[in-house]
Amino acid sequence: MLYFNNVVRFRKWKVFLILGLFSLALGLKVVLKTLRVTAAQLTDLRKCPACYGLSICGAILNNEIVIRHRGVYATFANLFNAKNVFFGNYAGEKVVLKKLAHTSELYAFDKMLCTDSKLFELCPNNSNKKSVPRAIDFYTQITRELTTDFASDNISNLRLCPITDHMDDLLYNVYANSGNDKKQISHAYLWTILRINPEPVVLQILPTEDGWPVPKYYGACGRVIVEEYVGPPLSNYHQEPWIRRAKIASSLLEAAQKFTYRSPHFGFYLTDISPDNIAVDPKDNAKFIDMENIIVVDKRIQQNNRTSDWEELEVNKVDFTCQNCLAFSPVDICSHHFSDHNYYAVCQLDLLFQHLLSRTTSSNAIPGGLLHDIPNDILQQYPNLPTLIEQCAIPSAAHTRIVVGDLLREVLNEIVLENTRQILRH
Known part of the structure; x- marks a missing residue:
């Protein structure tokens, strides 16, 4: 009888252990799911027009672009992604989502907008911020960004030299891709990109569709861009x-x-x-x-x-x-x-x-x-x-x-x- 009772108790303990582990795994799965970063969460759309554009927002907001999460490590790596580079899938293709700068750099950029009286109209915390800024001459700002002295500490490192007479020719594809965006707003996007990281501008100047050895550029939504995943380094x-x-x-x-x-x-x-x-x-x-x-x-x-x-x-x-x-x-x-x-x-x-x-x-x-x-x-x-x-x-x-x-x-x-x-x- 004692032996029988011990066997019963052991089996009960085993059942409880299995149920406990199952509940723990289920709970962990739920937690991980809530921690997973989505493409929509990367956009920071409230910061527009000081952003990269809206050309791929439809796909992102409709969950057509999905960030890949493979296991616990990948989930936490995406959650605390210092480089702000994420890997995903879009229309059956592997893609890379980039915020184009570290979080600290983006914070410094926003702080600059909010402390510069000439740019305060773009400050994310400005309650009177308009979707189409009027007081800023972005075209002049763009020209200045492309011709800043090489010794400048500016994050952007796209430089046009020795003249800027044909700057619009250089940016022809960028303007063409802006679609229905009003001129002032597309210039705001372009200026923001040049200040933070000009990569999406270069990918449009030299499109892979024309045979240039660069990734395909899919578009931007707020403070994130989407480009082709080429392969291993x-x-x-x-x-x-x-x-x-x-x-x-x-x-x-x-x-x-x-x-x-x-x-x-x-x-x-x-x-x-x-x-x-x-x-x-x-x-x-x-x-x-x-x-x-x-x-x-x-x-x-x-x-x-x-x-x-x-x-x-x-x-x-x-x-x-x-x-x-x-x-x-x-x-x-x-x-x-x-x-x-x-x-x-x-x-x-x-x-x-x-x-x-x-x-x-x-x-x-x-x-x-x-x-x-x-x-x-x-x-x-x-x-x-x-x-x-x-x-x-x-x-x-x-x-x-x-x-x-x-x-x-x-x-x-x-x-x-x-x-x-x-x-x-x-």
Whole structure:
């Protein structure tokens, strides 16, 4: 009888334990669900018109864009997301939602609006705030943001130089995408973006639909933008097969060529290139996912405004004492029709050439560079490959870097194509 009573008590305890754990799990699930951040909660629409626009508000407010929450860690990570970058799904595609700045930076921006008498009309706490501000000349403010001195501490790092005569041409796509927004209100959105982070402006100036190596821009709603999720960062590909890395390297060199030459009117020079700012899509094409820092050179400058060496190529003379940094002169870039800066950035910093500069520019992101450990059979067939990589990084003559960079891309494409043919033959 004692044994029977003990068994009964044990089974009761086991049942209560299971019920307790089930209740705990159910309660945790409910708690996590209430803690999950939604796309609508990120918008801060009350802060408009000091926001990024309203173009994708319909999809966000109708819950067509869903933030991904995978497990307890992901839920809490989204809840306390210092970088304000969130991953989600929209229309069957993976997307990234960005508030474009840290919470502290956005707080500082709002504080500035509320303490500047000329901008107080935009203050979120202003009870008399109007949906269409009238007292602020946003066009003048936009021009000022794009031409602020390079030494400025302003968050935005999109600069147009050496003139602003064709600023509206540069911003043509941005204006076209504003739709039915009144001119004053779309200028308010544009000014806000330029003050906080110009990335969505750049993604519209250089749309991926036109072949530029950047993410697709879906739109903005309040203080959040939505753009394409390209893929993993470049740093994840360090140990991939060499042929795959060669294809990625070729796409990086192609990007350098496009940013420099593709537009007949403007040159685009990226000033913050690193493996973490580049992602690789499923077709092994590299795309630049952080477009906050960029110098735009207007190529259509009148003769009387040109410097004496305007027509000469600006050659980036690397400072080899600068470890793990992108050394360049904004003034020099802006004083020339063309610069080899983009080729320098791709070939020298962390990407292709690191194995030859390991003593001065080594980094843990891609040890040995993206093209490390070239297979012996490829070296035998293309013995000049290391020299091409070296000359792209440290050119022996003024025009060598661009010429060699383009030649290096052709060689890499030839190697990748031949490898594809061999696979098909077998």
